[in-house]
Amino acid sequence: MKRTVFIFSSLIVALLALFQISTYSYLSGTISIEIIIATIAIVFFAIGMFLNKKSSKKVPSLESKIDKNQIKQLGLSAREYEVLVEIKNGLSNKEIANKLFVSESTIKTHVSNMLLKLDVKRRTQAIQKAKELQIISF
Amino acid sequence: MKRTVFIFSSLIVALLALFQISTYSYLSGTISIEIIIATIAIVFFAIGMFLNKKSSKKVPSLESKIDKNQIKQLGLSAREYEVLVEIKNGLSNKEIANKLFVSESTIKTHVSNMLLKLDVKRRTQAIQKAKELQIISF
DNA sequence: AAACCACTCATACTAAAGTACCAAAATGAT
DNA sequence: ATCATTTTGGTACTTTAGTATGAGTGGTTT
Structure with a gap:
């Protein structure tokens, strides 16, 4: 400005x-x-x-700008968002766990919570919705 | 011109x-x-x-243009490509089966062959790769 | 006709993904 | 310091995804 x-x-x-x-x-x-x-x-x-x-x-x-405000509106935590991004990158839960140095159980918890907050049933749907909501890039 | x-x-x-x-x-x-x-x-x-x-x-x-030539180069059949698009839309195998009026077994076969041709392990990776190769839109 | 390919479907299995429920440690704000 | 949230992790279970293998059908090519 x-x-x-x-x-x-x-x-x-x-x-x-x-x-x-x-x-x-x-x-x-x-x-x-x-x-x-x-x-x-x-x-x-x-x-x-x-x-x-x-x-x-x-x-x-x-x-291609991510709407950080939208992320807050959805109530997505930092960790849940990280997991969402890795899902978009095509990683499995185990791979995400290794990348973030936590157990697979933890990732599963994050994924479940994230799916609930995005109001979807599958990770592929989460990718679609996240794009629509402009919270992930392509 | x-x-x-x-x-x-x-x-x-x-x-x-x-x-x-x-x-x-x-x-x-x-x-x-x-x-x-x-x-x-x-x-x-x-x-x-x-x-x-x-x-x-x-x-x-x-x-946002799709590269039809790339689809042929990959050896993707018409049905395999349809399945890929529905995967991108976030549908499960069962949902794709209902939409295309075939059994879930058929969809699984198509998915497996499609994953092989795209040289990926998961459907989320297939979405990523298909984007890179410009064979699906967003 | 024989060979080939795409599409279909089934069985049986393994591997991921996802849910439900619980619980402890860490973090941050009031 | 207390309270709320986040992050972490576990067990147990159901569902979905993916692989392997085999096989029948219909259409095309040679």
């Missing part, structure tokens, strides 16, 4: 300067009006391209 | 007209140079935004 304000401020200053230079240059007869118009056109064309690229880049990043 | 040529042609014509009008209006003294510059600026800014939006929209549509 701070950067946006800075960029826009500099932009406005630059444009005012451009206007002044254009007007002065034309009045003093050192430059033709075609050149001025062409310059303005190119500059604003570039600005238009630049600003749109900035905003359009936010779309795909928003799609 | 035809449309692109058409759009660019009209664009060039419109710009030439704009230049002519600007020059004429200024020389005849009916309009100030500031207005001309502002108009040019707005028009080119809009063009810049428009062109960039056109090109950036092509990216997400490419990402």
